[in-house]
Amino acid sequence: MSNDNGYLVEVKDLKEHFPVRTGFFEKTMLKAVDGVSFQIKPGETLGLVGESGCGKTTVGRTLLHLYKPTGGQILFEGEEVTENNINEYRKKMQMVFQDPYSSLNPRMIVEDIIGEPLDVHKLYSSKGERREKILGLMETVGLNAEHATRYAHEFSGGQRQRIGIARALAVNPKFIVCDEPVSALDVSIQAQVINMFEDLQKKLGMAYLFIAHDLLIVKHISDRIAVMYLGRIVEIGDADEVYHSPKHPYTVSLLSAVPIPDPKTAKERQRIILSGDVPSPMNLPSGCAFRTRCPYATEKCAAECPSLTDRGDGHMVACWNK
Amino acid sequence: MSVEENKMPKRSPFSAQIDLAKFELATEEEKRQQDVMSESTTFLKDGMRRLRKNPLAMGSIVVLVLILLLIIIAPRVVPYTYSGIITVDGVRDKSAKNLAPFTYSKLEQKYIDEGGEVFPHILGTDEMCRDYFMRVIYGTRVSLFVGLFASVLVLIIGVLYGSISGYAGGRVDMFMMRVVDIIYSLPDLLMVILLSVVLSQVITFQPGSLMAKLGSNMVSLFIVFGLLYWVGMARLVRGQILSIKENEYVLAAQSIGAKSGRIIKRHILPNCISVIIISTALQIPSAIFTESFLSFVGLGVQAPMPSLGSLANSARDGLQSYPYKLVFPAVMICLIVLAFNLLGDGLRDAFDPKLKD
Ligand SMILES: Nc1ncnc2c1ncn2[C@@H]1O[C@H](COP(=O)(O)OP(=O)(O)O)[C@@H](O)[C@H]1O
Ligand SMILES: [Mg+2]
Numbered sequence: 001m002s003n004d005n006g007y008l009v010e011v012k013d014l015k016e017h018f019p020v021r022t023g024f025f026e027k028t029m030l031k032a033v034d035g036v037s038f039q040i041k042p043g044e045t046l047g048l049v050g051e052s053g054c055g056k057t058t059v060g061r062t063l064l065h066l067y068k069p070t071g072g073q074i075l076f077e078g079e080e081v082t083e084n085n086i087n088e089y090r091k092k093m094q095m096v097f098q099d100p101y102s103s104l105n106p107r108m109i110v111e112d113i114i115g116e117p118l119d120v121h122k123l124y125s126s127k128g129e130r131r132e133k134i135l136g137l138m139e140t141v142g143l144n145a146e147h148a149t150r151y152a153h154e155f156s157g158g159q160r161q162r163i164g165i166a167r168a169l170a171v172n173p174k175f176i177v178c179d180e181p182v183s184a185l186d187v188s189i190q191a192q193v194i195n196m197f198e199d200l201q202k203k204l205g206m207a208y209l210f211i212a213h214d215l216l217i218v219k220h221i222s223d224r225i226a227v228m229y230l231g232r233i234v235e236i237g238d239a240d241e242v243y244h245s246p247k248h249p250y251t252v253s254l255l256s257a258v259p260i261p262d263p264k265t266a267k268e269r270q271r272i273i274l275s276g277d278v279p280s281p282m283n284l285p286s287g288c289a290f291r292t293r294c295p296y297a298t299e300k301c302a303a304e305c306p307s308l309t310d311r312g313d314g315h316m317v318a319c320w321n322k
Numbered sequence: 323m324s325v326e327e328n329k330m331p332k333r334s335p336f337s338a339q340i341d342l343a344k345f346e347l348a349t350e351e352e353k354r355q356q357d358v359m360s361e362s363t364t365f366l367k368d369g370m371r372r373l374r375k376n377p378l379a380m381g382s383i384v385v386l387v388l389i390l391l392l393i394i395i396a397p398r399v400v401p402y403t404y405s406g407i408i409t410v411d412g413v414r415d416k417s418a419k420n421l422a423p424f425t426y427s428k429l430e431q432k433y434i435d436e437g438g439e440v441f442p443h444i445l446g447t448d449e450m451c452r453d454y455f456m457r458v459i460y461g462t463r464v465s466l467f468v469g470l471f472a473s474v475l476v477l478i479i480g481v482l483y484g485s486i487s488g489y490a491g492g493r494v495d496m497f498m499m500r501v502v503d504i505i506y507s508l509p510d511l512l513m514v515i516l517l518s519v520v521l522s523q524v525i526t527f528q529p530g531s532l533m534a535k536l537g538s539n540m541v542s543l544f545i546v547f548g549l550l551y552w553v554g555m556a557r558l559v560r561g562q563i564l565s566i567k568e569n570e571y572v573l574a575a576q577s578i579g580a581k582s583g584r585i586i587k588r589h590i591l592p593n594c595i596s597v598i599i600i601s602t603a604l605q606i607p608s609a610i611f612t613e614s615f616l617s618f619v620g621l622g623v624q625a626p627m628p629s630l631g632s633l634a635n636s637a638r639d640g641l642q643s644y645p646y647k648l649v650f651p652a653v654m655i656c657l658i659v660l661a662f663n664l665l666g667d668g669l670r671d672a673f674d675p676k677l678k679d
Binding site for chain 2 (some may be wrong): 061064066087090091093094095097098099102103104105106107108116117120121164167171
């Protein structure tokens with residue numbers, strides 16, 4: 001392993017700009033992700049939160065080269081992942097998708113959905129071995145082996161998500177991007193599936209990039225948390241640190257929406273209720289993208305975009321005032 | 323209604339309280355039953371069930387099967403050919419001209435009176451003393467063959483082109499679709515006429531081969547179908563693929579490392595196969611109709627090979643005296659075209675209710 005700093009995944013200044021047709025001849029660049037950097041250690045979970053539309057999904061997909069990055073670097077075990085060598089990494093990095101309905105092919109049976117990674121990478125020597133592996137995977141994610149020959153549309157949302165997880169696990173990945181894997185599920189099932197993610201991590205030791213728009217879910221499962229706003233990370237740090245002493249006004253505002261069971265903490269905590277709409281990612285404000293909704297915004301915020309600076313113990317915040 | 327009311331536990335009418343004593347905890351067994359799902363129905367089974375409930379579609383299938391049986395069996399039973407003059411006892415019967423259905427010529431009558439046996443002329447004979455029933459049968463054969471062959475041609479080219487264009491997207495897609503637009507704007511009948519004129523000069527076929535029998539007009543018809551008519555199919559398939567590509571299962575396949583060919587074959591085509599089948603079923607009658615039309619205006623199959631259109635055309639001459647000669651091929655065309663159209667509609671309703679517009 002040519003890995004000198006111990007990181008499994010390292011993302012440096014990742015950018016993903018989508019060309020969007022705005023007129024008959026005009027094209028504008030939609031900056032879905034604009035300079036995102038983070039690191040994930042083996043076996044660690046990084047939670048990624050932010051409002052919907054802030055570019056979380058795009059980060060996850062670009063990380064796996066499902067979209068061609070506009071700029072930046074992705075390193076896996078210290079080696080740069082590029083378009084040319086991505087196939088080697090398809091076995092090491094996997095993804096669980098947000099929508100359990102559109103992420104499973106309705107014309108395939110469960111066995112073939114879970115078996116597809118095995119087929120693609122030829123991970124078996126006989127039909128029997130293939131079946132054995134598939135049944136093993138189904139058991140791992142808590143699916144009934146009798147359901148192997150059923151079509152995906154016959155399952156409930158939670159069961160479908162388990163099928164998607166089994167598919168991701170089939171190649172024994174070291175890293176899984178979980179893109180809001182529970183947000184489409186019933187609240188009663190969300191906890192089950194999240195616990196399963198935790199159990200699987202304990203058992204198999206892979207790292208997660210766990211995307212959610214709900215801070216509570218992320219806090220529960222993550223070692224570290226990154227908060228995203230309009231294509232950039234505004235705060236990243238230890239999960240407890242970010243949750244209990246948030247620095248960036250945006251993180252504070254996200255937490256203000258979370259009910260706090262302990263009245264003492266509730267009183268101490270500062271609250272920010274956001275007003276105004278999220279600006280369009282096609283027409284970002286100058287300087288700090290958050291300044292249009294920020295109660296502390298100054299002239300400096302409009303002039304220059306703050307970068308992440310360390311506030312101790314790797315707790316990084318991108319804000320001029322806090 | 324009243325029975326159910328009686329069963330309800332008595333409580334004050336406005337109370338929202340639920341009597342917990344009436345509930346009991348679900349057993350493990352019952353919890354597991356929550357997991358038990360409806361009977362496994364595949365896409366195909368489901369569609370076939372719906373198709374079977376559609377009387378028009380089922381009627382069309384019956385009609386098509388009957389026609390198919392007729393054109394397969396009739397030539398084995400009836401002793402006449404589509405091109406030969408009727409012979410009686412080995413002698414050409416020049417008097418058997420324009421006979422009415424189930425009548426005999428003088429020569430035949432004499433032969434029967436002498437104790438010989440003559441197979442009846444079910445639809446009479448034409449002006450060249452050929453058995454008209456056999457001509458209609460062969461005409462149907464030719465028309466169906468043309469329809470099926472042209473549709474298969476359209477299917478192959480259209481699906482290949484459309485799936486490449488839709489899957490590749492971006493600039494490739496844009497270029498490929500402009501080509502389609504150009505082809506779409508060409509007047510197809512004019513192209514058939516021009517091509518058949520050119521081809522008849524340029525190409526010579528091996529005598530006796532199927533192509534030679536059909537004639538250069540038919541070959542140019544196929545070529546025109548191959549060159550022009552696939553664009554509808556290509557557009558349809560491309561549109562389908564564009565929408566299917568949006569599904570996360572395609573991304574999932576990519577993240578697994580599946581190659582484009584596999585993704586198209588395993589994920590995209592199976593999800594638009596119903597649309598492809600349906601529009602092929604609807605393509606067949608349109609091809610048959612075009613062929614009939616061209617044969618009717620004299621650009622169809624080469625004589626003596628009949629097609630339904632050319633039969634109708636030659637029936638025009640004696641329309642005053644023998645109107646039934648127009649009726650038979652015309653009814654046959656109507657039956658086939660109608661049956662395929664109704665079947666296509668039935669397939670669409672059964673397999674792709676979304677497509678109904
Ligand atoms: N393929 C794409 N083409 C153009 N714009 C896109 C594409 N995917 C996402 N976007 C845009 O990028 C922004 C971020 O989207 P996304 O990453 O899905 O956000 P999130 O997952 O945080 O809800 C949105 O404004 C979205 O409209
Ligand atoms: Mg998303």
